[in-house]
Amino acid sequence: MTLTEKILARAAGKATVTAGENIWVSADVLMTHDVCGPGTIGVFKREFGKEAKVWDRQKVVIIPDHYIFTSDSKSNRNVDILREFAREQQIPYFYDVIDNPNGRWLFDAVKGDFVRQFGSHYAGVCHSALPQKGHTRPGEVLFGTDSHTCTAGAFNQFATGIGNTDAGFVMGTGKLLIKVPETMHFRLEGKLPAGVMAKDIILHVIGEVGFDGATYRAMQFDGPGVNSLSMDDRMTIANMAIEAGGKNGIFEFDAQTQAYVDYRTKLNGTKSTYEPAERDRQETFFSELTVDLSKLEPTVACHPDPGQRKLAKEMGDTRLDRAYIGSCTGGKTSDFLDFARIVRGRKVVIDTFGVPATPEIIRDLQTTYWDDKTVWQLLLDAGVKMTENAGCAACLGGPVDTFGRMNAPLKCISATNRNFPGRMGHKDSQVFLASPMTVAASALTGKVTDPREYIC
Numbered sequence: 419m420t421l422t423e424k425i426l427a428r429a430a431g432k433a434t435v436t437a438g439e440n441i442w443v444s445a446d447v448l449m450t451h452d453v454c455g456p457g458t459i460g461v462f463k464r465e466f467g468k469e470a471k472v473w474d475r476q477k478v479v480i481i482p483d484h485y486i487f488t489s490d491s492k493s494n495r496n497v498d499i500l501r502e503f504a505r506e507q508q509i510p511y512f513y514d515v516i517d518n519p520n521g522r523w524l525f526d527a528v529k530g531d532f533v534r535q536f537g538s539h540y541a542g543v544c545h546s547a548l549p550q551k552g553h554t555r556p557g558e559v560l561f562g563t564d565s566h567t568c569t570a571g572a573f574n575q576f577a578t579g580i581g582n583t584d585a586g587f588v589m590g591t592g593k594l595l596i597k598v599p600e601t602m603h604f605r606l607e608g609k610l611p612a613g614v615m616a617k618d619i620i621l622h623v624i625g626e627v628g629f630d631g632a633t634y635r636a637m638q639f640d641g642p643g644v645n646s647l648s649m650d651d652r653m654t655i656a657n658m659a660i661e662a663g664g665k666n667g668i669f670e671f672d673a674q675t676q677a678y679v680d681y682r683t684k685l686n687g688t689k690s691t692y693e694p695a696e697r698d699r700q701e702t703f704f705s706e707l708t709v710d711l712s713k714l715e716p717t718v719a720c721h722p723d724p725g726q727r728k729l730a731k732e733m734g735d736t737r738l739d740r741a742y743i744g745s746c747t748g749g750k751t752s753d754f755l756d757f758a759r760i761v762r763g764r765k766v767v768i769d770t771f772g773v774p775a776t777p778e779i780i781r782d783l784q785t786t787y788w789d790d791k792t793v794w795q796l797l798l799d800a801g802v803k804m805t806e807n808a809g810c811a812a813c814l815g816g817p818v819d820t821f822g823r824m825n826a827p828l829k830c831i832s833a834t835n836r837n838f839p840g841r842m843g844h845k846d847s848q849v850f851l852a853s854p855m856t857v858a859a860s861a862l863t864g865k866v867t868d869p870r871e872y873i874c
Contacts, residue, residue, distance in 0.1 A: 420601040420703065421668050422636035424695040425576040429559045437600040437704070445477065446558035448588050451544050452482040454563035454581075456499040461586025472507050473592035476689075479511040479553050480504055481544040486515055487535060487807040489527045490817035497523040511553070513541035531821040534780075534806040542776030542808035545569040545657060545746035549649075550778055552688035555679055556671045557695050561588055565660045566746055566835065572652035573679060574671040574694050579660065599665040600704035601636040602627070606643030608712035613870035615756065616651035617748065617833065617853035619709065620658040621717040625727025626707060633663030635704060640670045640697065643711045649678045650752040657747050658835050661724040670697060716868050718831075719851035722839050730856050733866035739828035741766065741861035742842070743802075743854050744773030745813040748833025751782040753854040757833075758793050760858035760872050761800040770861040771822035772797060772804040773811040780806055802861075815843045831860045 419427060419434060427435040429443035450458050463470065472478050480500050485493035497515055504512035505519055516523055517537035529535060541547035545566050548554050556574035560567060563585045570577035580594070588594050604623060610616075624631075637659045644652070652669050659667030669675070671694035683690040718733055720726040743749065743757050754774065774780045783794040797804055805811070805821050812822035813834040824830060824843035830850070832842065837849035852860070855869035862872070 419698055420636065420701045421574070421638055421670065421695045421697060422576055422601055422666060423598060424698070425557055425559065426598055428557065429576070435598050437598050439598045440595060441598060442593050442595050443559055445561050445588050445592050445594065446555070447477050447479055447553055447560045448585060449479045449481065449544060449548060449560065449562035449567065450585055451480070451484055451564060452486065452493070452496045452500060453484045454585065455480060456496050457582035458563055458585040458589060459499065459503050461583050462589045465586060466590040470590060472509070472589050475507055475509045477592070478509050478589065479548065480509060481513045481541055481547055482515055483543050483547070484810045484814065485816050486809045487525050487531065487811070487821060488817040488819050489525050490819070493817060494523050494525065513539055513547060513551070515540045527819070531805050531807060536777065536807065540777060543746045543749065543810055546750060546775035549573060549653070549678070549682060550776055552683040552686035555683070555689065555692035556675060557693040561585065561594060566657050568659045568664065568666045569653050569657040569746055571656035571659065571666050571668040572649060574669060574675055576666055576668065578666045599634055599636045601638050601701070602632055603701070603703040603706040604637060604639045605641035605706065605708045606639060606711055607641055607708060608643050608710045609646045610711045610714065613855060613868070613873050614714050614716060615853035615855055616647060616654040618714050618717045619711065620655045621719050621724070621727060621851065622714055623707070623709065624658065624662045624719070624724050625717070627662050629661060629723045629725030630663040632659065634665050637662065637664045637667045639667065643709070644669060645672070648752060649674055650750045653750070654747055658724070661835060671695065716853060716856045716870065718856065718866060719837060721837055721848035721850065724837060724851060730852065730866055731868040736850070736866040737829065738768055738831050738860055738864055738866065740824065740830040741768055741770040741857050742812060742822055742830055742832040742834065743857050744771070744775065744811055745834040746775055747835040748854050749773055749775035749779065751779045753833060754779070754783055754797070755793065757854040757858040758796055760855055760869055761802065761862060762788070762796050764800055764862055766801040766861040767864045768861055770802045771812065772802045773822060774808045776808050780808055812842050815841060831857050831866060833857045
């Protein structure tokens with residue numbers, strides 16, 4: 419069996435499963451957020467009763483993160499609905515934006531976008547917060563009401579996005595009927611050269627298979643090339659499995675995975691026991707592709723979908739209006755550090771927005787010194803508009819007052835994960851997906867630029 423099949427077999431209480439088989443699996447974690455959480459709660463109460471209790475309050479994780487820092491009243495109300503439900507159900511893992519469990523959330527437009535407006539429990543973008551808070555454990559099944567839930571596959575999990583109806587059912591029963599996906603095998607060899615990042619790996623892969631080439635299939639990444647990839651790198655790759663249509667992305671378990679998970683579960687007091695899925699000697703794959711990391715170059719996914727791959731060096735005539743770094747894909751500490759290495763001591767020439775994914779990442783950037791300045795200050799000095807309000811922000815558009823949202827038909831190069839028409843705001847805007855380094859280099863020139871031009 420493949421890694422995905424082994425995890426699903428265990429969750430179904432079966433010795434083996436095969437691709438295409440329909441099975442009932444038990445969930446280890448159900449995650450929901452402010453966009454889909456109210457709908458999921460509505461389904462749960464409609465089907466199980468207004469006084470019903472969730473199947474296991476220790477396994478439900480609620481993370482407001484999408485439409486948070488906005489004056490839109492309906493968006494603010496969604497966060498309040500989550501708070502009321504978490505209080506009613508006594509759910510311990512609700513990462514509220516405010517500290518008062520009986521309060522109401524209101525974004526203060528007078529304070530503005532740049533100054534922190536969240537409390538001590540707020541966790542930021544769910545896909546980055548889940549591992550930071552110790553909720554991603556090898557060998558487990560994670561369902562989330564968000565398509566990029568597949569990010570957690572970096573930790574040797576079966577992690578996939580589901581809709582509100584399915585999530586409402588899981589909330590009440592802890593189980594879900596799913597079809598075992600076929601597995602596409604991606605063997606990574608070699609090591610990334612300077613100026614090339616994990617984002618370039620997944621953009622290359624999507625370009626190879628197409629933005630729908632992995633529809634309802636597992637994407638398994640392994641091979642010797644994985645050894646040189648950090649957990650952040652693996653999260654970037656697994657995160658965008660859905661951009662190829664994948665049901666999930668998944669990596670092997672190794673010492674890096676163990677060190678990260680053991681540290682995070684201990685730090686947060688979450689469940690610390692787990693059973694990784696190990697590879698079988700005999701695995702049946704739908705397809706196989708070997709990727710030599712040493713031969714990859716900075717890559718860009720062009721409007722209007724992630725499969726429109728080009729090399730950055732071939733796009734020097736593409737003028738830009740905006741640059742953006744942030745989201746679950748491109749807003750991690752390592753992403754900002756690589757971005758900062760390019761812009762350090764220089765000035766951006768187009769509007770450039772920076773949105774760290776979590777409060778922890780903000781602290782990292784504000785306490786990491788390069789010579790006599792913090793990385794945060796170096797970014798500000800370069801002209802980057804940095805917000806202390808960690809969240810999804812303009813990655814998925816949001817209300818018109820969302821930080822970094824494109825409210826006009828602009829061209830933006832972004833470290834985010836999705837570029838369908840209207841994704842980051844105006845329906846006639848264009849989004850070019852690239853690595854944080856490529857976004858940084860492009861922000862310095864106002865056109866798509868190969869970051870290797872700025873690497874000494």
